[in-house]
Amino acid sequence: MNMRPRVLITRPGSRAMPLVRAIEALGAEVKPLEIMRQEPLVETQAMRNAWLDFDQFSKVVVVSPFAADCLAESLDRYWPQLPVGPHFYAVGRATAETLHERLAVRVRVPPPGPEDTSEALLSLPSLQALDEQKVLLVAGEGGRALLAETLETRGARLTRLALYRRVLTPPDETSARMLSRGDFTALVVSSGEILDHLAGWCTQAALNQPLIVSSQRLATLAGSLGFADLRVAQGATPNALAATVAEACDLDGADIDHDDLDKG
Structure with missing residues (x-):
């Protein structure tokens, strides 16, 4: 037994x-x-525009490991060599690890604490005053609006892209x-x-x-x-x-x- x-x-x-x-x-x-399964979404014109103009973003915020995977797949098609301008941010350490492995970029994460959360990431000094900076937020469909709303409130010219959807099953x-x-x-x-x-x-x-x-x-x-x-x-x-x-x-x-x- x-x-x-x-x-x-x-x-x-x-x-x-x-x-x-x-x-x-x-x-x-x-x-x-x-x-639950996660499914990449079919590329839209809004996605294509973001990838073509990727070098214009000053900050790229990624909310999950699957979002990081989807982002890496898309950028591989448009940018054989990544531009040096964008700074990458991740809500959690697993997301940061995925970005580092797939794109070989330095990633900023929430400060050490009991939880990796959107609120913790938003406490970073470099996300306080965004004064017309172009910011890309990469996520899935739905989810909490806190990140997007706060970044816009702080002055970001925000582009939010949903790259995948979550499908719940019995x-x-x-x-x-x-x-x-x-x-x-x-x-x-x-x-x-x-x-x-x-x-x-x-x-x-x-x-x-x-x-x-x-x-x-x-x-x-x-x-x-x-x-x-x-x-x-x-x-x-x-x-x-x-x-x-x-x-x-x-x-x-x-x-x-x-x-x-x-x-x-």
Whole structure:
């Protein structure tokens, strides 16, 4: 009989793998819930205009690793050698790592703190007074408007491009049964959109199991949805999430490779 704790994770696509490895290193069984996929959008004239004029942007703000991948794919087609003018900003360390790997650029990230958030990125001194600077904001469809609204308020001539969309899907039969029965030890969620979607399949048994989230904002949302055992990780990196899983499941986290997992 398998006595290992079972941990459900919701991170979509290839980004799930570093988190899977981090939690498996604790001795837990990991079950990814395939309930969201990310799809690049067909290139529009607005996108083409931005790529052709990319050298005119003083700042490029990227909100997610998948947005960074989509940006790199597009720039590869238009700029065999990147212009030196734009300065790159990323909301989180995983996004910064993707930009550095794909484009070999220096990336500014939020100052050290408990969470990588839009609010933290906006605290950077170089984003305070933007006085008619051309700023490109690269994101997915929808999402929070805080970044765009704040950058415009601070004087930016903002271009916001949605390069991909998120598609939510029902959990498969096995996953739905686990959620119905509360048949897991912990659930890990780092997206408000996924959390809101997932709650529809969670019975009271599931709502009473430990929920690991990546920010206080998500914890507030989770509480409003009925989740009763909330654990807030120190950010959305695999290392931070796995450390909180270890606490919630009473596991030894000594085997985690911290240097490697912070890059996920």
